[in-house]
Each structure stands twice: as structure tokens, then as C-alpha cells.
Amino acid sequence: MTKERKVKKREIYDEEISNVITENDIRLFKSGIHYEIYKKLGAHPKRIDDQDGISFSVWAPNAQEISVIGDFNGWDIENNKMNPIGDSGIFELFIPGALIGQRYKYAIKTLNDEILHKSDPYANYSERRPGNASVVTDISNFNWSDNQWLKKRQKLDLKKKPMSIYEVHIGSWKKHRNRDEDGFYNYKEFAHSLTEYILDMGYTHVELMGIAEYPFDGSWGYQVTGYYAPTSRYGTPEDFMYLINYLHKNNIGVILDWVPAHFPKDEHGLAEFDGTCLYEYSDKRKGEHADWGTKVFDYEKPEVKNFLIANALFWIENFHIDGLRVDAVSSMLYLDYGRCGGEWIPNKYGGNQNLEAIEFFKHLNTIAIRRNPGIMMIAEESTAWPRVTDAAENDGLNFTFKWNMGWMHDFLEYMKLDPYFRKDNHNKMTFSMSYNHSEEYILVLSHDEVVHLKCSMINKMPGELEEKFKNLKVGYAFMFAHPGKKLLFMGQDFAQLREWSEERELDWYLLADEDHRHINNFVKALLKIYKKYSCMYELDRNPNGFKWINANDNYRSIFSFVRYSEGMQNSLLFVLNFTPVERPDYKVGVPEENTYRLILNSDDIEFGGKGEKRRRVYKAVKEDCDGYSYSIKYSLPAYGVAVFVFK
DSSP states (O other): OOSOOSSOOOOOOOTTTSSSOOHHHHHHHHHTOOTTGGGTSEEEEEEETTEEEEEEEEEOTTOSEEEEEETTTTTOTTTOBOEEOTTSSEEEEEEETOOTTOEEEEEEEOTTSOEEEEOOTTOSOBOOTTOOOEEOOOOSOOOOOOHHHHHHHHTOOGGGSOOEEEEEEHHHHSBOTTSOSSOBOOHHHHHHHHHHHHHHHTOSEEEEESOEEOSOGGGTTOSOSEEEEEOGGGOOHHHHHHHHHHHHHTTOEEEEEEOOSEEOOOTTSSTTTTSSOSSBOSSHHHHEETTTTEEEBOTTSHHHHHHHHHHHHHHHHHSOOOEEEETTHHHHHBTTTTOOTTSSOOOTTSOSBOHHHHHHHHHHHHHHHHHSTTOEEEEOOOSOOTTTTSOGGGTOOOOSEEEOHHHHHHHHHHHHSOHHHHGGGTHHHHGGGGTGGGSOEEEEEOGGGGSTTSOOHHHHSOSSHHHHHHHHHHHHHHHHHSSSEEEEETTGGGTOOSOOOTTSOOOGGGGGSHHHHHHHHHHHHHHHHHHHOGGGTTTSSSGGGEEEEESOOTTTTEEEEEEOOTTOOSEEEEEEEOSSOOEEEEEEEESSSOEEEEEEETTSGGGTSOOOOOOSEEEOBSOOBTTBSEEEEEEEOTTOEEEEEEO
């Protein structure tokens, strides 16, 4: 510190003098292991000395003084000055008569005598934007009724269970046209409408974007100012609890997007919270993402790591969240992420790895899973960083799953091609199986792929509109057949034509059109098969769960392979044609002499096909094909998808 602090060091309060904070709380917090620090810091209803009121506590070690300002004191900076607790950096104050529902902020006097008006980093509720004051609330009284789900979750082996995730942005899923300018569904309304759709389609999980409070709609919730507060756009914290509870009662898991990588520079937020770089690195070469215009958390500080780790546990343990999808992991792991030479600082070994971020992930994931068996931690990691989903003791990051961004990029590049050129890019669809065993993957077609002029999924496809629909069907079939859990962004399962925008609802009217209904029916059929047959998910990472029949039929752009379960029962044979050329005499090798029953045919009328009558049962004959002694013959339509089950 270049400037001498102007406040005198005070002796630490003992437990009888302090309203809330104990010496043990301070010790744990300064060690970065106070996993329920949110129960002490922030604003909490208390009864002290026979008086009801609110206890306020905030960490701001470089402040000269702090006042609580709010509805209870006319926002007067002189009325309620907080007491520093020794040299802990924590200030606290009990205000008798302050009430739940009242707005407040912290007025922080910096070492330079500036006054900053800051929202509470640990607040559980905020006023609706554009306001940004914190709101006193109590989240401890919700009557949960999802105990059966939580008990079942504890015993789950997630890696051997089906997981089909529906990624959704609440504010633009559906809107009320005549309610107000935003038209947002309340959390409770959304719960019922979403659950009806999820149950009809057959997804197992939802992933919610943009839940922690954020000021700017256009950030979609990825620039957070209120890490401990569900956004007030859609209702109260209790309303959000209702949403989670309702989904669980309908056997639907819930994943939240979580953003520990960076935060915005909004004046009321975490940036330079006490007049210094408190939550962020002080050196801009580590502390700012220039491309995003945001600050980077300082993972060296125990109190900052504690803020984030406790926050992850807060959502899991207080809101019953089943998993966190951790955003922008790569930006945390690499010191040179988004930076040119001279714009970043090497670590002590001269490398580009952020050593404290690596330690942070190991700590975060290990403690979250240990305290909450059955939850999942998911990494959005876009590079080939090794052992993302391996255990910390094996020098892994201990994530449960990793988004397979490599598969996604190769898949989309292939699907965009005119079918004539696909024969020269066949390896884009086969390459992912060369590294599939290296991590526990989720295959993703997320919101990021249908914004910023990237086109909607249907409009990425080549050809006229009729051909686009056929391409999309065979593409989705490949995704569901490929090893790995699944994620689709809302609107993709009925071929939304327009790019996604947070400003408008999905184009649900498209379901009145038969082409869009056919896509929706097809995705629904894929989801049903995915959940019904254990070969589709039991051995995702195990090489024994997948076997190519023919990975090299590039001239015809046809892929054939088998998915196996642990017991080798009800295995599935997939044949996928990525060209507009019909193959009426198509012969495919099969792994054994058996009966092969057709369970999915993209040419069926319900999927927009011709509906030609064809056999449903095929007996393997002893004729060599694709390196196998047995084969079956099948009339494969243009852009045809055929799935056969055999025991």
C-alpha cells in the first residue's frame, strides 16, 4: 500500500461484543475455507438485546470507514457507521428496526477520501434493474418438498446415467405480450410452462442461463454483480426456489451457469470495491480481460477464493442445484488467454498456466462433490488442457464433465458443407473418437453457436429449405448416437429460423408448420431412444462402448457404427447418410449373426419422410461386408437415418 491507512488498528472484538462474526469465522475466512461465510457476511435478520433488526457485515480491508445507507435511514451516510473488527478487514453493524424488503448499500470511504456506493457482494436479493441496490431478505423459510429427489441424487453414478440437457434463457423462452415492456415470465410461471415442455420432449436436465444478478440484459448473465442473488427480473429468491423444487418433483435435474472467471466494472459492483483492487488482480496484465471489458478475480487471495467457493456451495446447498456449468474455464487457466506478447505475466516457472487458478479448481470441485455427493461440476473448457475430468490426486482438475468444444467445431464445419464436399472432410466426423476416452464429455450445441451472425442451426445447413431440414435431422442423429452426454439450446429442437436474441421470445409459432413439427418429433424420438437404451450412455468414455462398422466410407459420406452397453444387451446399430443420394442397395456389415430390428427410420411420415413401407426386422446373412462376416441390406434414403437394435 503506497498510502498509510488513516484508520487506527482496533483490537479484535471478542465473541460477546461482535454481533455476528467470531474469531473462528475470521480465521476460516482468511484461510479461504469458510464454506458458509455467506451466513455471516451480508445482511441477515437478527434479534439482539431483545431488539429485532438486521445485521450487516462486509469485507473491505482498505476502507477508511463504511456506512450502511438505505430505506431505513433515508440513505444518510452519517446515520449508521459500521464497526471494523480489528485487522480482519470486516466491518459490521446491527441496525434495530431495519426490515426485510428494505433496500440498502454500503457507502465506502476510500483511502483517497472518495465515497463509493456499493451493492452488497453477499446480498441474496436486489432491486430490479436499472436499480442496483441490495434488498434485505430471508431465504431460510422456503418449504422444500424435493427430498426424494435429493436422496436419489446422492446415489447416482452420473457418468453411467442418461443426461440430455435443455439449455434455456428464462427471459426469452416465452414472453407475456401484454403485461409490461419486458414481458418476463415469473419463476413460478416458467416452472410450470417449462416442465410441461421438458416432460413432453424427454430431456433429463435443464441448464439455466443468467441467474445470478447482473445489470445488463445483453450480457445474458455472464457479467455478474450479485453472485449470491437470483436475478430479480423473474421474481424473488423464494420464487426461484419454487422453480427448482417443481422441476425436481417432476424428476428434472437443474444445472446453473456459473461465472467465476470475471466480473464487470459497474460502479456498484465488485470492481475496486474498497477503492483498491480487492476482488481483482491489481496488475492489469492479470486483472483485466480487455476483449470483454471485465475484471479478473484474484485467485491468490484466500478471501476471494472463499467468496467464490462458498458461492458455488451456496447455490448447491441452499437452492438444491444439481450442478454448475463453469463458464470460461480456459480464460482462467491460461495467463495469456486473449492477450498478445507483453500483455501477460508468466508464472514463476516461466509458463502460461495460472497456477493459483489450477489450485482453485481442484479445491472447488473436490469440496463441492465431497459435501454434496451426486452433484456435478461441468467445465466449459475450449482447449486440450489435460485431465480436466480426472481426480485431483491424479493432477486433474476434478470436474465431473467437460464440454466437448472440439467435437462441436468439427461437427458444425462438416454440417455447413455442401454434401458434394463432405467426402473430402470425412475425418471431421471421425476424429473425435480418437480422443473420446480422454475426458468425460458433454456434446454441446449451445447458445453461443446461434448468435452474433453465426446463424441458427437450421440456417447453418446447406441447400434449399427442404434440404436444410433433412441435413439437420441426420446431424442431430449423429450427435445423439455419438458417445457423450447431450446439450441442445432452446429452439434448436424445432429448427428456430432466426438467430437467438435475448430481446424476444422463441418463434413458437413455427410449430404450426409441419416441417418444424417433423424436426421436433424427430428430436423427441432421439431423446426417447437415448433414455431407453443403456448402450447410449453407460460406456461413453469406455472404448468398449463404441465400435465403427465403417469409418472410411468417405466417397458416399455414410457412417455406420455400433453402441454397446455394459451387458452387451440391446446394442444399437446406426447408419447415417450425409448426402442427397439414395442407396437402395446399401449393405452394411454387422458384428454378429443376429436379428436386427429397425427402431428409427427418418423416412417415416411423422418425421417428414416419404413413409414408404419397409421391413422392420432384418436377419443377418453370411456375406462379407465392411470387414465383417455377416451383413444386412437396407434401402437407405437420401439423408437417411436408420437405427437397429440387436441383442
